[in-house]
Amino acid sequence: LVFLLVLSCAKKENPLSVDHTAGNPSAIGTALPTVVDTDPANKGEITDENGGVSGIQARIKIVFSDYMDETTINSTNVLFYNVMENKYEDVDMEYDAARKTLYLSKAEFQDNCAFVLILKPGITNLAGNPLDGNGNGKADGDPYDRAVFYFYTGTGNGIVNAARITPPVLAYVQPDTGGNVPVNTGFRVRFENGPIDTMTLKSTSWFHVEKTSTGTSVTLDMNIVSNNKDSTVVAFGISGGDTLDSGEEYTITVDAGKLMAFPDTLEALGCTLTTFLKDVDMDGDGLEAEEQNVVVYFITQGIDFPRVHGLVSGDKGDYFYFKFTKKMDVSTFTKENIRVFDSEGYVPGTMRIDLDSMGVEYYYDREVLGEVIGWVSMEVRDTDGNMLDGNGNGIGGEEGKDDWVSGEISGDPYEPNDDPSSAYHISYGTVIYALINPAGDEDWFKFTGNAGDSIEIDIDANTLGSPLDPVLYLYENDGVTVVAWDDDTDGLDSYITCTLPSSGLYYIKIVDYGVPDGGPDYFYHLKLNELAK
Structure with missing residues (x-):
């Protein structure tokens, strides 16, 4: 244990050394360069910088994180595309090595137009490390590590605004890896940065559930809950009202490479430079040549595994x-x-x-x-x-x-869980032992329920000797809309009972009352149960 901690705290090599004798910086190590700033900003307007001459004269500024190999900044690796004319255009390139900045200019930019700028990973730093266009810290190759930028003049913003910069991402699978999952559970998958092409959702077998011990598949019915540019949510139910076996492990597999987003405005106009961004990023770390399937396993209710009581030990x-x-x-x-x-x-x-x-x-x-x-x-x-x-x-x-x-x-083994995006997944029957620590801490949990489920959420703190005065909230799947809340049903402790209005994801939030306090002694016990129907 001590050996591992020492390794994790070891000082990292500086990826940049400066040769003070020569006065020229040189990159070392394996750090990948990225683009850290552009002017105009991505999807921004190119405006005239020379009012004394007719037309639009301007410079586009690209700032890199590292000192780049100027020989790799060329027309092969820097592509400038005129969307209206469906053609590549030449641009003048000037690299300022001291400022790690590339300037792009033209004699005149076409007015009322949209442009695509592609920086390929063939651009390298002085150590020969390729441009990390998607910023995931890995060399993914072309096209996955292309840095993609859009600019416009005049009325070209409509095309640019709807253009895709990043791929759709698999945000979560429910239930997540965990135990105490109800035998009648539903399943839900959420993709962000959609919408996902409906034909790929419906026409491919991309979501599988099977009993781990036997490999027996669970037959599912699919329902597309929502599908828009912000998110795509797909729900699955067990066919015929069947249930899973109690106390068994099941495996969920979401196949990579079978889903893709709808074409964006650029592709509709014939530009294919960014069509790779339709593919789904399965693990949220940027597109790769070989995206991996997402695999989740869970155990249904019927087995109660022992834990160490961390607040007593x-x-x-x-x-x-x-x-x-x-x-x-x-x-x-x-x-x-x-x-x-x-x-x-x-x-x-x-x-x-x-x-x-x-x-x-x-x-x-x-x-x-x-x-x-x-x-x-x-x-x-x-x-x-x-x-x-x-x-x-x-x-x-x-x-x-x-x-x-x-x-x-x-x-508190559930930290960090300070907002909906980091909420810890629990299920019916779960008992949580946790802390509100430090002062102002918020604890978020999430669970999947079905319409009509009668549930109780019980929190004990003050009655157990904790100084915590808990306030308990239950939210819908947006993490904003309050379904129910309570402050003091049981003395200063909180208790909620309600019937869930719809199937899907719900969030629980625990905070201290009033001016929020907290600390290592602000413990609580949280119980989530489904009441008998």
């Missing part, structure tokens, strides 16, 4: 206390599976197990120094044989994910 002076959420198989409480470390390394100890088999006191066999850290292997099991769920996602025994480590992660 910790250093108690002469021992470290480990508290679990379930009765445990104490034969798995071995020196290989439960350990303590301090600034000197491993701390040998003697374990005394609670009579209820839900906790263990780890007494130190030597004096501890500095920060004391507790560690539990995912190999510890409850009395039902279920492995530890160290990261709290509802699934135990995930290799490389479910060993539990005390410290900040044990205080």
Whole structure:
């Protein structure tokens, strides 16, 4: 653990060194150059800079993040396209090495026109590293690393405004990887920066659900909920009202390469320079030549994996206390599976197990120094044989994910979850142990429900001795529209019951009341349940 932390804090090499003797900068390392600024801005207007001469005379300024190889800035790698005339045009190029800036100009820019500027990844820095046009930190090649810019004169803005700069992105799949998923769950996929071509949505088998252990496919019915330039949402239900098996793992696969966006205004006018931007970016890190399928797995309700109770566990002076959420198989409480470390390394100890088999006191066999850290292997099991769920996602025994480590992660393993975009996914039956920390912290969670579901959201904090005065909100899938809220149903604690008005995604927000406070002792327990129908 200490070795890994040291590596993660190692000082990185400076990707740029300056030869002060020669007075010329030279790039080193593997950092990829990008475009950091343009004037006009992307989709901006080219305006006349020389009022004394008829026509539009102007310069387009492109600023790079690094010192570029001027020999690669040429007509092969810099393309300037007149959309109205459907032709490439020559531009004068002047590279200012000291300012890492490229200037493009023409004797006269056509008025009432739209233009496309393409900078190909054939442009390199002085170290020979190609331009990272999509900014994902990887050399993806042409066309995926083309830097794409649009400009206009006069009335050409209509074409430019609707042109595509970035590809559609797979935003989320629901349910996400996790446990306690209802057996009658629905499925939902959201793409951003659409719209997605409806023919590709309907005519290809791109979404699959199967039982992991047998590979048996689940038959689904599809419904396109919405499809516009901002987002595309597609919902799936299990055909015939069937349900999934209880306590089983299922795998969702979203196929890459089968969906694409509708053509934009440029393609409709015959410009194919940016048609590659119709492909879906499956992982949100920029288009690549080989986009990978997105795979999500989940476990249906019926298995309750044990967790370490992070708000109770910790250093108690002469021992470290480990508290679990379930009765445990104490034969798995071995020196290989439960350990303590301090600034000197491993701390040998003697374990005394609670009579209820839900906790263990780890007494130190030597004096501890500095920060004391507790560690539990995912190999510890409850009395039902279920492995530890160290990261709290509802699934135990995930290799490389479910060993539990005390410290900040044990205080609130759901952070960061400070807004809808970073909301932590939960399901019915989930119990959350978390913190409002620091002052002003907001905790967001999300879950998928069906129309007509009767639910309860119960938060306990003040009644358990926490100084937190929680306010609880339930939002629709836009993260803005309030479905219900509560401040003080149970003393200062909050409680919501309601019937969900529609199927889909919902958000839960927890904040402190009034002038928001918070801290490491502002703990709470949150429970989300579906009530009996």
